[in-house]
Amino acid sequence: MGALFKGYEDYVVQGLRIRLHNIRYRRARYQTPTGETVLGELPSAVQGSHFDAALRSYILLQYSQQHVSQPLILKQLWDFGVQISSGQLNRLLTERQEAVHAEKAELLQVGLAVSAYIHVDDTVARHQGQNGYCPHIGNELFAWFASTESKSRINFLELLRADQTAYVIDAPARAYMHHQQLPHAQLGLFADDHTWGAQGEWDAHLHAVGLTTERHRRIATEGALVASLLTHGVSPELVIVSDDAGQFKVAGFLHALCWIHAERTIHTLLPFSEANRTAQAAVRDQIWRFYHDLQAFKLAPAADTKRALRERFDAIFTQRTGFQTLNLALQRLHANKAELLLVLERPEIPLHNNLSENDIRDYVKKRKISATTRSEAGRAARDTFLSLKKTCQKLGVSFWHYLQDRLAHTQLLPPLPALIRAAAQSP
Numbered sequence: 001m002g003a004l005f006k007g008y009e010d011y012v013v014q015g016l017r018i019r020l021h022n023i024r025y026r027r028a029r030y031q032t033p034t035g036e037t038v039l040g041e042l043p044s045a046v047q048g049s050h051f052d053a054a055l056r057s058y059i060l061l062q063y064s065q066q067h068v069s070q071p072l073i074l075k076q077l078w079d080f081g082v083q084i085s086s087g088q089l090n091r092l093l094t095e096r097q098e099a100v101h102a103e104k105a106e107l108l109q110v111g112l113a114v115s116a117y118i119h120v121d122d123t124v125a126r127h128q129g130q131n132g133y134c135p136h137i138g139n140e141l142f143a144w145f146a147s148t149e150s151k152s153r154i155n156f157l158e159l160l161r162a163d164q165t166a167y168v169i170d171a172p173a174r175a176y177m178h179h180q181q182l183p184h185a186q187l188g189l190f191a192d193d194h195t196w197g198a199q200g201e202w203d204a205h206l207h208a209v210g211l212t213t214e215r216h217r218r219i220a221t222e223g224a225l226v227a228s229l230l231t232h233g234v235s236p237e238l239v240i241v242s243d244d245a246g247q248f249k250v251a252g253f254l255h256a257l258c259w260i261h262a263e264r265t266i267h268t269l270l271p272f273s274e275a276n277r278t279a280q281a282a283v284r285d286q287i288w289r290f291y292h293d294l295q296a297f298k299l300a301p302a303a304d305t306k307r308a309l310r311e312r313f314d315a316i317f318t319q320r321t322g323f324q325t326l327n328l329a330l331q332r333l334h335a336n337k338a339e340l341l342l343v344l345e346r347p348e349i350p351l352h353n354n355l356s357e358n359d360i361r362d363y364v365k366k367r368k369i370s371a372t373t374r375s376e377a378g379r380a381a382r383d384t385f386l387s388l389k390k391t392c393q394k395l396g397v398s399f400w401h402y403l404q405d406r407l408a409h410t411q412l413l414p415p416l417p418a419l420i421r422a423a424a425q426s427p
Contacts, residue, residue, distance in 0.1 A: 020081040023052070045408040048096065053408035055082065056092055060403050063093055064385035067362075067369050094377040097384065100406060103416060104144070104384040107391055108162050110417040111142040114424035117239035117256070117349045119356035120248045122151055123364055126372035127379050134383070135159060136360045141420050143359045143390035145383045147373075153247045154218065157225035166228045167202040169194050172236075172252055173227035179251040180219045186211060190220065195231075226252040239342065239349050241356075254346070257339040258353035259294070263287050265329050279321040283330070286316050291351065298347045306344045313341060359390055388416065395419045 027040035045053045062068040062076070074089050112118070118139050125134035125147040133151040137144045137159070146159050170193045177187055189209045196202040202224065211217055230236060230252065242248040243261040266284055271277040290312060297305055317334035320327055333340070343349055363386060373379040392399045397413065405413045 018080060021052075021054075049092075051082075051084070051088075051092060053404055056407050057400065057403035059089065059092055060385060060407075061400055064389050065399055067365050069369050090378075094375065094381045097381055100388060101380060101384050103406075104387045105162055106415070106417045107142045107387060107420065108137060108144045108160075110420050111138065111144065112160070112234050112238065114421055115139055115141065115238070116346070117241055119350070119353050119359075120156075120240055120242050121353060121356035121360050122245070122247075123360050124367070125363075125379075126367060128374060129372055134360075134363055136356050136363070138359055138390070138394075139355065141391075141394060141423055142387075142416075143394065144387050145360075145363060147379050147383055151245075151247055153250065154221055154225065156247045157222060157229065157250065160234065161225065161229050161232065164228060164232050165198050166231070167196040167199070167221070167224035168227035168231050169224055170227050170231070172230050173223040176223035176226045176251050177219055180222070182216060182219045182223075186213075186216050186220070190223075196224075222250075226250060239346060241350060241353050243353050244336070244339075254342060255339050256342040256346075256349050257336055258351075259291055259340065260352040260354065262333055262336070262340060263291070265333060266326065269323075269325055269329060271323060271326075276323040276326070279323045280326055283316070283319075283321070283326060290316060294343060294351055298343065298351075301344075301347045309344060310341065313337060362386060362390065391416050391420075395423060 025042055025046075027042070029040070030038045032038060041047075049056070059073060059077075062073050063070070068076075070086070070089055070093070074084070074086055077084050077089070118137055120135065120137055122133050122135040125132045127147060127149075130149075132147055132149045133155075134145055134147040135151070135156060148155055148159070169190045174187065174190055177190065189211060196205060202221070206217055206220065211220060234253075236252060237254065239254040239256050240248055240250065241256045241258065243258045249255050263284065266280065266287065269280055271280050290309070293309065293312075297309060314334070314337075317330045317337070319330065343351060366382065366386065370382075373382055388402065389399045392402050395416065397416070397419065402413055402416075405411065
């Protein structure tokens with residue numbers, strides 16, 4: 001008695017309601033005077049499917065982001081009361097995904113157009129019980145995956161050019177062939193500029209000019225693909241950051257090496273004496289001190305600092321110790337000076353390739369859970385939704401909201417390529 005009302009105090013309890021939600025659409029049916037039957041049109045979000053956008057989004061989220069296997073998703077849906085078969089579930093994951101496949105393809109085109117550098121790496125990919133490879137291409141703005149059977153340089157270049165199919169012979173193509181030491185007699189076969197529209201035409205030309213040696217055909221094809229990329233707008237100033245895998249080192253583009261992998265060359269040596277261990281530890285300490293100074297240089301580039309760092313690099317990697325295996329490792333790293341010190345000319349590029357390794361870890365998790373894809377549609381869906389999920393994360397977009405938006409055809413979220421362009425232009 002006598003208490004005074006002082007308003008309300010909020011107390012929020014979060015919850016989630018998962019329950020079956022079925023909708024019955026009653027479609028009016030008419031017969032025209034000509035005898036033709038006309039049926040009322042369904043909303044675009046449910047046309048061709050007996051499962052709504054929210055349910056399909058949930059299935060894709062579980063499969064792509066939570067790495068839940070199809071049998072477990074199926075059991076979960078049955079527990080919720082959803083009437084669905086394993087075949088229907090598989091079709092929801094793999095079929096009628098043309099729009100998102102197209103959006104995924106454009107991620108790479110736009111990413112290459114707006115980026116100063118890309119990270120690259122690859123991992124094993126199982127398909128139809130056979131080992132293949134899945135390269136990753138991306139940076140802080142996007143991630144792109146594409147499973148293939150090969151990890152060759154030709155395969156990498158074909159992936160980079162996305163939906164372009166041309167093979168181009170021009171001055172950059174000839175410069176590439178010369179750099180790769182194509183013999184002069186074979187180089188002379190490509191004296192004239194020309195463009196071939198598809199692989200079949202290119203292969204026919206190589207056969208017509210008598211280029212039959214596997215190495216010669218490979219170098220010529222790589223040169224034609226490099227020229228095709230440059231012709232279609234990929235900048236020759238694009239920096240490819242890798243762990244030194246040969247397929248990613250492409251003449252015609254700049255290449256930077258990962259310092260973490262470089263130091264690992266020293267770290268993994270096995271010393272056989274205390275003196276060797278002491279020498280190894282001293283060199284590792286020098287390398288990490290040098291690495292931290294490179295990080296400082298990136299924040300405040302200066303010509304005198306650049307000169308001093310180059311001199312220190314030579315001093316570290318040309319030194320002689322009593323540990324011969326260590327000396328040979330230092331010698332190998334010194335041979336990569338240009339790629340390890342590219343950051344002195346391009347301070348915006350990263351010093352390591354950790355981003356690519358982190359991005360590709362999701363693919364490895366998926367491979368361990370689902371083992372192998374069995375159809376081309378399944379393989380494409382796996383690569384597409386992983387690419388879209390990782391790109392959404394980089395752009396600060398909820399993947400759940402993205403899936404709902406695309407499957408319900410509301411298009412309230414801008415295309416991811418447009419968001420990439422906007423993010424690249426923001427300060």
